[in-house]
Amino acid sequence: MIFDILTIFPSFFDSPLKEGVIHKAIEADLLKIRTLNLRDYTHDRHRTTDDRPYGGGEGMVMKIEPLFKALEDLKKALPAPKVILMSPRGQVLKQNLVEDLAKEERLIIICGRYEGVDERFIEHCVDLELSIGDYILSGGETAALVVIEAVSRLIPGVLGCPASPHKDSFSNGLLEYPHYTRPADFKGWRVPDVLLSGDHKKIEKWRRQQSLKVTYERRPDLLKKAPLSIEDIKYLKGLGWKAE
Ligand code: 9D3
Numbered sequence: 001m002i003f004d005i006l007t008i009f010p011s012f013f014d015s016p017l018k019e020g021v022i023h024k025a026i027e028a029d030l031l032k033i034r035t036l037n038l039r040d041y042t043h044d045r046h047r048t049t050d051d052r053p054y055g056g057g058e059g060m061v062m063k064i065e066p067l068f069k070a071l072e073d074l075k076k077a078l079p080a081p082k083v084i085l086m087s088p089r090g091q092v093l094k095q096n097l098v099e100d101l102a103k104e105e106r107l108i109i110i111c112g113r114y115e116g117v118d119e120r121f122i123e124h125c126v127d128l129e130l131s132i133g134d135y136i137l138s139g140g141e142t143a144a145l146v147v148i149e150a151v152s153r154l155i156p157g158v159l160g161c162p163a164s165p166h167k168d169s170f171s172n173g174l175l176e177y178p179h180y181t182r183p184a185d186f187k188g189w190r191v192p193d194v195l196l197s198g199d200h201k202k203i204e205k206w207r208r209q210q211s212l213k214v215t216y217e218r219r220p221d222l223l224k225k226a227p228l229s230i231e232d233i234k235y236l237k238g239l240g241w242k243a244e
Helices: 020-027 064-074 095-101 119-125 141-152 200-218 230-239
Strands: 002-007 032-037 082-092 106-111 128-131
Touching (some): 002 064, 002 141, 020 032, 020 141, 064 106, 064 119, 082 141, 095 141, 106 141, 128 141, 200 230
Parallel strands (some): 002 032, 002 106, 082 106, 082 128
8 A cells, every 4th residue: 555645744754654563564565655745846936835815814825736736746656546635624534434545555645734725726636635533733744644554554464463453442333341461469459350260251241341331431422333232232221321
C-alpha cells in the first residue's frame, strides 16, 4: 500500500513513521509512505500556500493552485489514488471506514492548515473529507497519522499474527474486559480470584460480563449494535440496562 502525504510540514512525519509497527512494515516493503512539501508546488518567491478569504473574515484559506499541481503530479503514477482531505468538516473516522480504506492500493492524504481549503479544490479533486473526532486541532497532520496507523495495521502481514486484529475491541462490538499480570498481590491490590482459579469456563464468563459491564457504563451506545446472547441481555438487565 502506498500513502502520499501532502503537507506544509513534511518533517512532522519523520519520527513517528520510524517507530514500531509502521517502521517494520515500511522495512518489509508492505507499506510505502512519501511526504510531499506543498511549498514545492508553488511558483512565487515566498512559496505562498494560503491567501485571504473572499468575502472577508478571520483566518486564511489554502490556495487551490499548489494543491492542484501536487495532485496532478501524483496522479501521473499508477494505480489511481483515492484522495482524502483531513478536515474538521469531514466524516468522522470509524473502524468500518478504516477497513474500507485498507482495501485501497494507494491513498493521498492532504493535511489542511489555516481556516480551511478553497472549496473548489474539495468539490473537484477530493474523494473523501475525513475528521478524527469532535475536537479542534491546529491542522490535519496529527489526524493524518491517525489514519495511517489505523489503516496500516490492517494490511495483511503488517501485524505479525493475522488473527489479532479480529480479537480487538470493536470486533465483538464491546469494550474489553480488564487485564492483569503478575504479581497477584501488589501492595494489597489483588488480582480477581476468578483469574487465578484455573477454571476456564468461569474465567470466560467473568470476562464476558466485565466487557458487558464496562460497555454499559462507558459506551451504552455500543450495546445497540453489539451481537448479544440471551444470557448477555439477562446480565445487562440486572445492571439496569433498558434496551430501547
Ligand atoms: C472556527 C472554525 N474551525 C472549524 C471547527 C476552524 C478550524 C479549526 C481547526 C479549521 C481548521 C482546523 C484544523 N483542523 C484540521 O485540519 C483537522 C481536524 C480537527 O481539527 N479535528 C478533528 N479532525 C481533524 S482532521 C483535520
